[in-house]
Amino acid sequence: MIHVIAGITTPFRYQFFNNGIIVATIAGALCGLLGVFVVLRGMSYIGHGLSHAVFGGAAASAVMNINYFVGAGVWGVASGVIIGRIARRRLIGADAAIGVVTTASFALGLALLNRYGQAKKSIEAVLFGSVLGVKTIDIVAVSAVAILSVVIIVALYRAFLFATFDPEVAQVSGVRVAWIEALLMGLLSLTILVTMRVIGTLLISALLVIPASIARMLTNSFARMLWISPIIGGVSAFVGMYLSYFLDTSASATIILSGTLMFIVVYAVTGIRGRTRISGLHHI
Amino acid sequence: MIGEVLVECAHMTCAYNSTVAIKNIDLTIRKGDFVGIVGPSGSGKTTLLKAILGSITPVEGHITKKPHLRMGYVPQVESVDWNFPVTVLEVVVMTRSSTGRLPRVTKDERADALLVLERLGLGGLENRHIRELSGGQQQRVFVARALFHRPEFLVLDEPTSGVDVRTRHEVLHLLADLHDEGVSIILSTHDLNGLAAHLPRLVCLNSEIIADGSPVDVLTPEILEQTFGAPMEVLVHGGMPVVVDGVGADIAERMSRLA
Numbered sequence: 001m002i003h004v005i006a007g008i009t010t011p012f013r014y015q016f017f018n019n020g021i022i023v024a025t026i027a028g029a030l031c032g033l034l035g036v037f038v039v040l041r042g043m044s045y046i047g048h049g050l051s052h053a054v055f056g057g058a059a060a061s062a063v064m065n066i067n068y069f070v071g072a073g074v075w076g077v078a079s080g081v082i083i084g085r086i087a088r089r090r091l092i093g094a095d096a097a098i099g100v101v102t103t104a105s106f107a108l109g110l111a112l113l114n115r116y117g118q119a120k121k122s123i124e125a126v127l128f129g130s131v132l133g134v135k136t137i138d139i140v141a142v143s144a145v146a147i148l149s150v151v152i153i154v155a156l157y158r159a160f161l162f163a164t165f166d167p168e169v170a171q172v173s174g175v176r177v178a179w180i181e182a183l184l185m186g187l188l189s190l191t192i193l194v195t196m197r198v199i200g201t202l203l204i205s206a207l208l209v210i211p212a213s214i215a216r217m218l219t220n221s222f223a224r225m226l227w228i229s230p231i232i233g234g235v236s237a238f239v240g241m242y243l244s245y246f247l248d249t250s251a252s253a254t255i256i257l258s259g260t261l262m263f264i265v266v267y268a269v270t271g272i273r274g275r276t277r278i279s280g281l282h283h284i
Numbered sequence: 285m286i287g288e289v290l291v292e293c294a295h296m297t298c299a300y301n302s303t304v305a306i307k308n309i310d311l312t313i314r315k316g317d318f319v320g321i322v323g324p325s326g327s328g329k330t331t332l333l334k335a336i337l338g339s340i341t342p343v344e345g346h347i348t349k350k351p352h353l354r355m356g357y358v359p360q361v362e363s364v365d366w367n368f369p370v371t372v373l374e375v376v377v378m379t380r381s382s383t384g385r386l387p388r389v390t391k392d393e394r395a396d397a398l399l400v401l402e403r404l405g406l407g408g409l410e411n412r413h414i415r416e417l418s419g420g421q422q423q424r425v426f427v428a429r430a431l432f433h434r435p436e437f438l439v440l441d442e443p444t445s446g447v448d449v450r451t452r453h454e455v456l457h458l459l460a461d462l463h464d465e466g467v468s469i470i471l472s473t474h475d476l477n478g479l480a481a482h483l484p485r486l487v488c489l490n491s492e493i494i495a496d497g498s499p500v501d502v503l504t505p506e507i508l509e510q511t512f513g514a515p516m517e518v519l520v521h522g523g524m525p526v527v528v529d530g531v532g533a534d535i536a537e538r539m540s541r542l543a
Contacts, residue, residue, distance in 0.1 A: 157386075277367065
């Protein structure tokens with residue numbers, strides 16, 4: 001019995017694992033919270049695009065020896081501004097603008113790491129995430145963004161709900177929809193920035209979509225989605241991270257697979273009711 | 285007695301990029317008005333309503349509104365995401381979304397919302413998901429949301445589009461009641477006989493205003509052909525104009541030959 005308990009608690013003897021599981025759990029909950037807006041607004045492609053854009057900044061800051069949060073943050077904001085400018089000129093659609101800018105940023109990041117970086121190690125760490133390099137600053141950053149997100153969403157809950165459900169009428173009713181959308185994009189960018197080092201560029205959009213989709217199958221209430229989805233995100237990140245130690249698999253991949261398994265179970269258990277609820281989420 | 289001016293459009297032109305949607309619009313809406321905007325698809329009805337609401341800025345001319353005019357807007361139900369996770373009560377209180385309000389609906393707000401819902405025949409449905417309602421009930425939920433804001437001026441975009449005859453009657457009675465209570469109303473519709481003919485004032489629109497007046501004055505074959513670009517006949521039934529599709533007789537004859 002003692003051996004079993006000792007075996008179960010083995011990973012927690014390592015500081016790197018404790019740091020990693022704390023960051024992953026908070027990151028999972030944070031992605032679950034913002035994922036509610038991503039899913040209900042049909043913005044999955046923006047989460048995917050932003051993570052690819054930030055990759056370019058992460059690569060550039062690694063090569064130039066600049067602080068990751070500064071380099072990737074500035075790069076992410078610049079990408080967002082360029083996307084907005086291209087889309088506003090209506091030369092091409094917003095989706096095409098996101099596709100061009102973010103994939104170009106991603107490709108530039110790859111090229112920079114190939115040419116100047118410790119290519120293979122750095123690329124794998126950014127693409128698939130790494131728990132080995134998690135530092136105290138990561139825990140502080142992800143916690144700060146999580147607290148900021150909760151405070152803003154609670155304070156502006158009604159405006160967020162109205163602007164998500166019916167932006168046109170919200171605008172007419174006095175809600176500053178453009179401001180709310182900019183705030184949401186800012187929170188989403190910050191979330192990607194602080195979680196990308198653990199979850200990785202390629203899998204972060206899944207963590208934004210899966211918990212919120214599971215929450216949607218479980219409830220017909222926006223308010224309930226806002227607490228069910230973070231719990232699911234946090235639990236799948238904790239379980240995935242923990243299992244990855246024993247399975248010797250990538251932490252981020254195991255986190256996403258844990259979430260996917262929960263999705264399959266909930267999809268099966270909720271039956272037609274759950275499927276009907278997510279049937280409107282065409283982009284999933 | 286002529287009511288005070290709520291909205292006045294003067295030589296107003298609105299465009300999307302370089303495409304002009306409505307041009308040279310002169311229109312005055314006064315307190316107590318009940319106006320229907322009629323016209324074919326793409327004639328600029330929704331654009332005109334959006335300009336009135338302030339969500340589109342004219343590229344030429346100008347629009348002036350009574351200061352602090354409280355407007356309620358009921359969008360086309362086709363544009364609503366019925367799968368969105370909200371209850372009837374949550375939809376109704378949405379118009380009180382200014383910053384500083386707590387996420388939870390207060391007792392006073394709930395009481396106000398229940399009164400509006402009861403008034404519209406939706407009592408007891410406040411905790412239902414919006415998709416669980418009938419077409420008429422769904423339409424009335426969005427009217428309830430607009431009324432919760434206590435508007436002086438109600439703007440409705442195609443309120444009877446895609447609804448059955450019974451629902452259309454319900455909506456028409458509801459709007460007539462609200463108008464009797466002092467709410468000024470403007471709505472867009474292409475339902476000439478079911479809705480437009482019952483209104484006191486009609487504006488025929490096809491990028492520009494073709495005619496503005498009572499149904500008897502406006503629903504004439506000449507004006508209708510100019511507005512819709514198709515021949516139409518007008519009969520009178522019970523003192524009200526009834527519009528008949530001008531090609532109907534021709535098609536009926538061709539169909540009878542096929543029988």
